[in-house]
Amino acid sequence: MRIALVTGLHGLARHEAAQALLSTSPHSLAVHHDLARTGEGTVLRLTHGADGTHEREQVRLDHACASCTLREDLIPFLLRTAEAGHHDLVVVEAWNSVEPQLIAESIAARDELRLAAVVTAVDTARLTTDLSTHDDLTDRGLDIAQDDHRTVTEVLTRQIEYPGLLALRGEPTPHTLALLAQLNPGAPAVPTHAAADGWSGTEFDTGAARARTEPAWAHYTDHPEEHGVSTVTWTRTRPLHPGRLARALEDLASVSLRGRGRFWLAGQPDNLMVWDSHQDLLLVDNGGPWLAALPGAALDLVPPERRAAALRDWDPEVGDRRQHLAFTGVDMDARALVELLDSCLATDEETGQEFRHDPFSALSER
Numbered sequence: 001m002r003i004a005l006v007t008g009l010h011g012l013a014r015h016e017a018a019q020a021l022l023s024t025s026p027h028s029l030a031v032h033h034d035l036a037r038t039g040e041g042t043v044l045r046l047t048h049g050a051d052g053t054h055e056r057e058q059v060r061l062d063h064a065c066a067s068c069t070l071r072e073d074l075i076p077f078l079l080r081t082a083e084a085g086h087h088d089l090v091v092v093e094a095w096n097s098v099e100p101q102l103i104a105e106s107i108a109a110r111d112e113l114r115l116a117a118v119v120t121a122v123d124t125a126r127l128t129t130d131l132s133t134h135d136d137l138t139d140r141g142l143d144i145a146q147d148d149h150r151t152v153t154e155v156l157t158r159q160i161e162y163p164g165l166l167a168l169r170g171e172p173t174p175h176t177l178a179l180l181a182q183l184n185p186g187a188p189a190v191p192t193h194a195a196a197d198g199w200s201g202t203e204f205d206t207g208a209a210r211a212r213t214e215p216a217w218a219h220y221t222d223h224p225e226e227h228g229v230s231t232v233t234w235t236r237t238r239p240l241h242p243g244r245l246a247r248a249l250e251d252l253a254s255v256s257l258r259g260r261g262r263f264w265l266a267g268q269p270d271n272l273m274v275w276d277s278h279q280d281l282l283l284v285d286n287g288g289p290w291l292a293a294l295p296g297a298a299l300d301l302v303p304p305e306r307r308a309a310a311l312r313d314w315d316p317e318v319g320d321r322r323q324h325l326a327f328t329g330v331d332m333d334a335r336a337l338v339e340l341l342d343s344c345l346a347t348d349e350e351t352g353q354e355f356r357h358d359p360f361s362a363l364s365e366r
Contacts, residue, residue: 001082002116003107004199006167007094009130009142009156010123013169016192017121018093020167024196026050028089031077033059033069035095035144043069045077049087066098066144070106082112089116097142097150099158101209108206115206117199118163121192124170127179130156131257132279154278157258160184161213164204167195175330178229182328183258185223186212210305215260215274216287217309220326225334232334234341236323237315239266241346246359248344253282255337256329262287264321266346267355268364269293275325286363292319 004021008014022030027050034044043061048054061068074092081087094103100118108115135152137143142152160166166180166189180189190197212218223231242265253259259277270293276283291302291310299307310320323345327337355361 001078001087001112002089002114003078003092004089004117004119005092005094005100005104005107005115005204006119006121006195007098007100007103007159007163008121008167009096009152009159010121010126010169011096013121013123013167013192014093014096015121016169017119017167017195018091020193020195021089021091021117021119022048022050025089027087028091029081029087030091030093031074032093033074033095035066035069035098036141038144043073045073066095067102070103074103075106075110078107078113079110095144097137097144097148097155099155100162101158101206101213104162104204104209105206108204115204116202117165118204118209119165119167119195120159120163120187121167121169121195122160122180124168124172124176127156127176131179134279151278151281153257154281157183157278158213160187162209163187164202164209165190165195165199167192174227175229178227179257179328179330182223182226182229182231185221207305211309214305215262215276216272217262217303217306218260219309219312220261220324223328228330229328230332230334231326231328232332232337233326234323234338235325236342236345237318237321238323238345239264239269239321239351240323240344241266241350242268242355242358242360244344248340249282249284250280251340252337253277254280255332256327258328259325261323261325263323263325264290264318265358265360266351267353267358268360269321271364272321273360273363284360284363290319290321292321 006018022028029049032046043059045057059073104118107113160183166187169192220233222233261275263273270289272287272290274285274287
């Protein structure tokens with residue numbers, strides 16, 4: 001049974017795209033989990049078919065959250081529907097603040113289900129505002145778990161970066177199209193009513209999507225300024241001085257709407273560090289070892305996408321260790337950004353020394 005997944009923070013746009021997909025087959029069914037009452041321990045499952053039938057069922061879960069809903073109700077519901085054999089397509093319309101990757105990978109892992117498409121729907125009139133807001137999900141009543149501290153910008157960005165198609169409600173401006181194209185260069189942007197065109201015989205490749213979006217091995221490229229939007233990719237094979245980088249973090253994070261990638265710290269030659277920023281919200285984390293730091297036997301345990309990325313970037317002296325960061329923003333001063341990053345690089349004398357006051361040392365213990 002084919003599955004089409006539709007996500008998006010903007011409910012009207014998402015519903016229009018889901019309806020367009022539903023109309024492609026008289027034997028299709030749409031399912032949507034309303035997570036507005038997760039705090040009360042319940043989720044409402046809504047289904048409607050292309051034939052006009054509607055059902056609603058209240059589902060009580062052990063822990064009412066998005067991941068529990070996926071595990072305890074959505075996947076079992078899809079498997080039951082596939083086994084019944086009455087529908088050839090189910091359109092999964094996700095709740096506003098649900099990100100697509102976990103759902104897509106869970107569906108693709110089941111042999112009975114074929115993930116045919118992943119679509120994110122966007123309201124073009126709200127895109128720029130929501131990508132630049134400082135609101136948390138809780139500010140808009142969109143949090144879906146007790147400890148959901150994500151921001152609106154963080155969720156919307158991840159929804160845009162992952163899918164194979166972007167469905168747009170409203171008339172996009174050239175600025176809007178440039179922003180979407182640089183956040184997800186591989187996803188065509190079409191009107192919501194055209195979301196169903198040209199995908200019926202396809203299968204969404206979750207491995208390729210992970211390779212595009214996982215900063216530990218994704219490959220980023222520059223995009224020159226277009227309608228005010230640009231992407232700067234910074235690649236170097238010299239480590240960063242941890243102290244100078246720590247002092248520059250606030251300035252580096254604030255210059256862009258989106259920053260992502262991996263970096264190499266002097267004093268931590270084994271640890272690949274991950275950069276994940278949404279405006280001035282920045283997460284720096286330990287992404288595991290560089291492949292050059294692993295014994296040969298351990299390479300078989302590394303995901304093939306990461307091995308391929310490491311071999312593409314391999315340097316005879318430092319292996320896959322490198323700086324590979326991409327920043328997408330509006331009216332960015334690219335030269336100033338690169339100069340600031342370069343100023344954080346360690347000198348030859350600093351590269352081999354110990355850093356007793358490394359602000360990132362706690363991350364090396366993970």
